[in-house]
Structures are given as C-alpha cells and as structure tokens.
Amino acid sequence: MEPAWVEDQLSGKRRMQFDLRGLTAFQQAVLRKTLEIPRGQVRPYGWIAREIGHPAAVRAVGSALANNPIPYFIPCHRVIRTDGLIGNYGGGGPEAKKSILTMEGVELKRLQQMAKSGLRYEGVRSTRVFCFPTCYHGRSAKAENVVLFHDESEAYAAGYRPCKHCRPAAVA
C-alpha cells in the first residue's frame, strides 16, 4: 500500500503526505473515502461503509474513524449519523465537531431540524434528483422546488433518482 496524498482542506492548496501503512486495508479504505467529503458537506457513517464495499460494517467505520491518526486533515468530523444527528467525536466531543462543521460552512441548524423530523434527503423537482442535505446540488435550486424525503424509498416512489455527486443511495 502506498502512502496517501492528503489535501489540507483548510487552504485547499497545501499538500501533505502521510504514511498510512501501519493500518489495515479496511481502515485505509475508510480514511481514503473520508478524504473525498468536500469542505462544507457531511456524509453518514453508512455511506462510507457502502462506498468501500462493506455495507454492513457501519459500526466498524466508526471505530476506524475513532482511530484516525490525523484528525482534521483526514476530515472525520464530516462523518455524521445516518439520521442526521451529529454523532460522536473523539477530539473534543460532539461540541467540537459542531463548531468545526460550522466553521466549514455546514448549516447545522437546518441539518438538526431535518434530523428531528426524520428527514434525510432533499430533492429538486425540476431535476428529479435527490441528495444528502449538504450536497451543493440543492443550493442552487429555488426554495419552492426543494422536496424533503424521509428515506430513499420515499424518494424513489416520487420518481427521483440519487444524485451522482453525493450518491445518497447505491445505483440500481
């Protein structure tokens, strides 16, 4: 396994190299996938699990992130629970996680509101595409064109397909 190239998400310019070779293949897969989450966005633990081909290993993903050798640079703070709640965080607890996400531009208020209502996805009527709430796709849409869904089956039933960028569901 070669070392991973890590972009410093703060500047978006500095490039740093870290050696992930002491870690298992599973741990490396989790960390590399986490690096794909853009600044200002979040993804669920279950998303990581599915994307790396271990859809049932959700809790193991949490364990792997808990052992993140370089927190912040590998942005494990951008991984939250499937139900929209913030989830746990080793480096300072959930409060620290919230403040980092806020600084990165995540609309936590809206996220928590949706979580409380059990709403996990948002779709755009004009495109019939549904996304995770923080995906940039929804931001350019007019407010009246945004639809919220509780789960993916609800989105499919309404004739929507998963976004190709944030991939809220496996492509059928």
Added chain:
DNA sequence: GCGGCGGCGCTTG
C-alpha cells in the same frame, strides 16, 4: 407519532 433501548452487526486489539 416519537423518544428510548435492546440486539445486531463488523472489524480490531
């Protein structure tokens, strides 16, 4: 409808 909790699940030390 909704918060809470048990049990399940997977990987690792």
Added chain:
DNA sequence: CCAAGCGCCGCCG
C-alpha cells in the same frame, strides 16, 4: 475467543 467502538434498525411504551 472476547470485548470494545465516533452506529443502526426495529420494537415497544
């Protein structure tokens, strides 16, 4: 083999 760990679903009150 066993228990722990940044989770998740379903069932129950």
